[in-house]
Amino acid sequence: MNSDDELYCEQIETNICDENEFRCRNGLCINRQFLFDGQGDCTDLTDEQSLLVIKKYHNFEHCFEQATFDCDEHWCGREMISCGDGECIPWNQRFWNGFDCSNFYTHVYNCELEERDAKSINFSITDNYGRCTMNITEFNANNDPCLLMIKCAVTLHPSCQSIGMFFTEGKDAYAYACELCQNRTLVDYASGTTFLSPFIRAYYTPKQFEIYSPDFFSKMKVRQPGLLCVIGEHMCRGIKVIHNGSTCFQYNDIFEQSYPFSPYDYLFCQSVNHSVTYCVSTTFFYRCQTSGECISKHRLFDGFVDCFDASDENNTEALNSLLPLFMKDxxxxxxxxxxxxxxxxxxxxxxxxxxxxxxxxxxxxxxxxxxxxxxxxxxxxxxxxxxxxxxxxxxxKNILRFTSLCDSFWDLRNGSDEIDCSEWICESGWIKQQSNLSQWSGNCINPEWKCNKIWDYTDGSDEYDCNRTKSYPIPDCLLLDSNKIIPLNATNTMAGNGIVECSGGIDERVTFPCNDGFPLNERFLCNDQITCLKPMDLCNHNIDCPTGEYGSEFWCGPRPSFNTSVCKAEEFNCLEQNDTGPCIPDEDRCNDERKSCLIFHRDKHMCIHRRKYNHQRWDRLAFLPNRTDRNRKNL
Known part of the structure; x- marks a missing residue:
């Protein structure tokens, strides 16, 4: 209550760890003997690979049902919302349906967003204390018929019959809400509680209900606050600032922007100039270029954005002037x-x-x-x-295993360990690519990978002569020079020759390097032969290719007229029932055993299976020096 938890924070920001210690992101220190040992010792887990959070701790999703030290001590960064038990979710998902804390912490004051009965779409009501109830009479609106009607309009909840505000049609409910709220500009979203931040208050606005749309996405939008206003007292860059609630922002101006972390503090302080005594220690502190925050130099170029303007990760002038003290690890x-x-x-x-x-x-x-x-x-x-x-x-420089050479997997950027393999002798039991069409020929694969519907040889010849009843596992080729459609199979020799000749780059998925140094694989190559799109970016109604070619009917099939998506993470939207889906699990996409998108068959477009084998084999070593080209002859 007296803010003691926020005192002396600068001591952690400037904390210098001993030589035998590692400095965690949050400023605490651990002994180096615990660094990268597969067990998190920093409360933010920055002493381990971030993969550990997913693969070992499972994103802390089970913390709500088990009491462990790891759960209790886990610290969420400022870009996340803490669920209070160790689990974290991105800050901008606070009002997303279906993206919740496992302990339902994010349901507090958000009950209208949560679907309780998938068959009847029966939503809950938020009571005065932020808890979810299934009875509107448990919500005390202080004789405010406008607020009561908004609750009933956004949920069409059956319990609204008891107060004479039940409607079967959303259009009629919206019209009545507009009538009862016509003299209001703001309506409390959470009973006057600042549940998002100590100095942010959320409101409904009557304008949200002026136009009714039956699609799921539009109905979810009216369940979110329309305005968020800054209110209260806060120290901004060394100056005390007071807001009376008159400065407000549209929901989209906060939650639909690409802010690196919650912008509440920045929005509260954005009109304040720096005080004379603010951020004067240039030895230990860095002042963000345009947003003005004062952060520890230990936070510069660590991969985490701590400045609202992201200058702590982009200001190369600051990088070049940093002392070695701040560049450790x-x-x-x-x-x-x-x-x-x-x-x-x-x-x-x-x-x-x-x-x-x-x-x-x-x-x-x-x-x-x-x-x-x-x-x-x-x-x-x-x-x-x-x-x-x-x-x-x-x-x-790295020590590369001999068995990693010519094994059809890229261990080096741009695949320089997988070229000029025609004379390479495969290890015992492995089979060699027989064609010798280019420098990419002659790789070795595990015989178990043959006829598994995934290209392993650069020309896809491991998928020839498989006695399968279903089609060859790659789409036809739309030739870039003529727009003719031809099959990619044993009858042609263009695949794997190192030259992109088909739309999407499907003929060179194992040889073409994207900007990240990895092969194109299951991704889509735009016609500029630079931009590589993830499969989920294809046919999603967003123009990602500079020339927009991926939106053609050849790749996407007949296209509907709507432009939204309501599916959850790890789901694919068939875009067949207005904009409500159906939503299918990602694993159902390109699954020959399942037919999920029955109208447009979007789940079968651009179906190229990704290679996910664990091919690491640690035995013989070869020293590989620093290299920038693809020539491996001087090894």
Whole structure:
């Protein structure tokens, strides 16, 4: 109550760990002997790969039903909402239907958003204390018929019959809400409670109910607050600021923007200039370029955005002037001998590029996505620990296993370990690609991978002569030079020759390197032969290719006229029932055993299966020096 928990925070911000200690993101220190051992010791887990959060701790989703030290001590970053038990969810999902804390913490003051009965779409009512009830009479509106009607309009809840406000049609309910609220500009969303932040209050607005739309997405929008207003007293950059609630922002201006973390503090303080005594210690503190926050220099170029303007991760001038004290335990994002930025080793191999060129996922000499540290004696753990003593030049060198050469998997950026393999002798039991059409020919694969509907050889010949009744496992080729459609099979020799000749790059999925250094694989290559799209970005009504070619009927089939999606994470929207779906699990997409999208068959478009084998085999070693080209003859 007296804000003691917020005192002396600058001491943690400027905390310097001993030489034998590792500094966690939150400023606390742990002994280096616990670094990268497969067990989180920092409360924010930055002493381990971020993959550990998913694969070992399962995103802490089970913390609501078990009491463990790991759950109790887990700290969520400012870009997340803490569920109070160790689980975290992204801050901007606070008002998303279906993206909730497992303990239902995010249901508080949000009950109208939550679907309780999937068959009847029966929504709950939020009572005065933020809890969910199934009876409107348990909500005390203080004789406010406008607020009561809004609750009934957004839910069409059966209990509204008891107060004479039940409607079977949303259009009629909206019209009555507008009538009862016509003299109001703001209506309390959460009984006057600042549940989002100590100085943010949420409101409904009558304008939200002026137009009724029956689609699911529009109905969910009116269940969200229309305005969010700043109110109260807060210290802003060394100056006390008071807001009376007259400064407000539209819901979309906060939750539909790409802010790196919740913007409440920034919005409260954005009109305040810096005080004379604010952020004067340039030795330990950095003032964000345009947003003005004062943060510890330990937070610069760590892979986490701490400035609202993101200058702590983008200001290369600040990077070049940083003292070694603030650069300890950073991974240098080096490519072509130049270091563009740095990140904590925590991010290496997590599937998302934190380095500008993606070298935290695939460097010139290490495929970090194959290095997973789950036990202290794992090779990846040793590799990650050793980076602490590695110079910028030495960081881009690696010991590569002989068995990783010519094994059809890219262990080096741009696949330089998989070319000129025609004379390579496969290890015992493996089979060799017989064609010799290009420098990409001659790779070796496990015989178990033959006829599994996934291209493993660069030309796809491991999927020939498989005696299957179903079609060859790749779409036809739409030739870029003539727009003719031809099959990609044993009758042609264009696949795997290193030259993109088909729309989407489907003929070179194993040879074409995207900007992240990984092969195109199941992704879609735009006609600019630069932009690689994830499968879920294809046919999603957003123009991602510079020329927009991926929106053609060849790839997407007949297209509906709507432009929204309401499916949850790990779901695919068939876009067949207005904009309400059906939503199918991602694993049902491109599944030959299931027919889920029955009208447009969008689940069968661009169906190329991703390679997910665990092919690591740690035996013979080969030293691989720093390399920037694809020539492996000098090994």
């Amino acid at each position: 950073r991974y240098n994002c080096t490519i072509d001998g130049n270091s563009s930025n740095t990140v904590m080793r925590h991010f290496l191999g997590d599937g998302t590029s934190a380095c500008w060129h993606g070298t935290d996922e695939m460097s010139l000499s290490i495929n970090w996505q194959q290095q997973q540290c789950f036990k202290s004696d794992d090779f990846a753990c040793s590799l990650l620990r050793d980076l602490y003593q590695t110079t910028n030049e030495g960081q881009s």
